[in-house]
Amino acid sequence: MEWWMAAILMLGMVIGLMAICVPVAFAFLIANVVGAWIFMGGWVGVEQLAANVGEAVSSFVLVTVPMFVLMGNLFFHSGIALKIIETLDRSMGRADGRLSYISVLCGTIFAALSGSNMANTAMIGGLLLPQMKQRGYASHMSIGPIIGSGGLALLIPPSTLAVLLGSIAQINIADLLLAGLIPGLVLALLYVATIWIQVRRDPSAAPAYDVQVASTGEKLFLIAKYILPMSLVVFCVVGFILLGITTPSEAAAFGVLSVLILAACYGRLSRDMLVKSVMGTLRVSVMVFFIILASKTFSQVLAFSGATSGMIRWATAYEFTALTMLLIMFAVLLVLGMFVDAISMMLLTIPIFFPIAQALGFDPIWFGLVMLLAIEMSGTTPPFGLLLFVMQGVAPPGTSYWSIVRAAAPYLICDLILLGLLIAMPGLALWLPELRL
Incomplete structure (x- = not known):
């Protein structure tokens, strides 16, 4: 049979099975x-194929997945x-526009603690949305920043999808996690700049209101009590990997331990919270x-059929530049x-795109981060971007789907700017992995 x-x-089998509502993993297993x-x-x-199943999920590095998920659950519950x-x-x-800025700050902090964009x-x-609605914020000043900053969790470590991508593509997960930190922070700054421009253009979209302003001493106390301790969690995950003290799996375990310690210090460690988490x-x-x-065995079948090597020959036969092929x-x-x-996208494309x-x-590592950025953008791409539906689920009653799409549009432009920066300056993603001891 020809490779094509x-x-x-x-x-076709995978897409057809998913089209008739077969769950993603089962669609791939049947195919x-x-x-x-x-x-x-x-x-x-x-x-x-059955003999390869155990090897696919027995890697020590995959311990990172449940650890990161548990860390996020403990943080929220x-x-x-x-x-x-x-x-x-x-x-x-x-x-x-203080609530809009707060949404980006929260998105950045939570991204470093949860690992899940949804x-x-x-x-x-x-x-935040109920408060924004109550204060008269326009949808592009409330929904837009939240849906934009929510996606930061795909780039800023710990990112569960980054671990999944690294495992499927068989690239260094520690390096991929570190590669997302600086681009994720740059993207957050682009979001802040977008809010600043929108507020300057239309101050009425984020009307000012009276608040009880905390004194400098109160601010410092609150920051020292609730914000600075979060650096312990970030250091346990990112710092330990960067310093070469632990593997990603061990760093994830230390991250869980640090969240448990913080919860105990705040008096919020309970049996109910642990069970839910x-x-x-x-x-x-x-x-x-x-x-x-399912994905690893899918890659093996594709390679054995000759489809993978055939697609590589086809892609490299055309006189496209590397940049054109990337785009x-x-x-x-x-x-x-x-x-x-997002997961279906990775399963379909990683076996094809990474060899190319x-x-x-x-x-x-750089290409893996570009893929994560594309997946982050796809979460807010209509008609079926998952973050659009998540936002509609938490938005006030009467919020239309297309108003969410319009509010998210400026933040998609920020994503494209970051893509341009990554292409022009690959070191933006590769500098931290190269520093790893």
């Missing part, structure tokens, strides 16, 4: 079994997140490991994001 026929068969039967010699191929928002609210004074968006939206972690982790299993792959991810979720990127000479 094998590729169409495998991808894998059929592909192994056709391309790997019937039952012998299926048995070989302990109520520490709410205290951080209250502290930022008291510390901002009467600044124009959890990040839901938490900030649920806490562990059960939430169990549900997400089982899903993620099932998906990793084509980025555009494909954005288009896919209009119809499928390697053939074109792209640094795998």
Whole structure:
């Protein structure tokens, strides 16, 4: 069978099964079994595929996934997140558009503590949107900053999707986590600049209101009590990896321990909180490991059928520049994001895109971060961007879907600016990984 026929068969089976509402992991597993039967010699191929299942999910580095998920669940269920928002609210004074700025600050801090863009968006939206509506904020000054900053969790470590991408693509997860820190902070600054411009153009979109301004002493006390301790968690995850003290899996465990210590110090460590956190972690982790299993065997079948090598030859046969091919792959991810979720996108594209990127000479860590940026953008790309639906779920009644899309548009432009910066200055992503001891 020609390589392109094998590729169409495998991808067509997956897309067709998902189109009839078969869960993502099961769609890939069914396609894998059929592909192994056709391309790997019937039952012998299926048995070989089954033998590879244990290896796919037994890697020590995958311990990072449940640890990061547990860390985020402990952070939210302990109520520490709410205290951080209250502290930022008291510390901002009467600044124009203060709640919009607070949403970006919260998104940046929560991204370093949760690892989930959907959890990040839901938490900030649920806490801040009612206040914004009550204060008369326009949708582009309330919904826009929240949906933009919610996506920062994909770039700023710890990012669960970054761990998943690194595992599927078989690249260094520690380096990929570190690579997202500086670009994530740059993106947050771009969001702040966007809010500043919007406030200057239309002050009535974020009307000022009287607040009880905390004294300098009160601000310093609140920051010291609720903001600075968060640096312990960040250091346990990012700092330990950067200094070469721990592996990503060990750093994630230290991150969980640090959140537990903080929760105990704040008097918020309870049996109910622990049970909710562990059960939430169990549900997400089982899903993620099932998906990793399905994706790795999918890559093996694609490679055995000749589809992977054929697509590499096809992509490199045309006289496209490396930059043009990069933009084509980025555009494909954005288009896919209009119809499928982030995990499905990774499962479909990583086995194809990473071999092409390697053939074109792209640094795998840098390319992995570009893929994460595309996936982050796809979360706010209509018609089926998941963050758009998460936002609609927490938005006030009567908020239309298309008003959410319009509010998110300026923040998609910020994402494109960051893409341009990453292309012009790859060191933006690679500097921290190169410093790792």
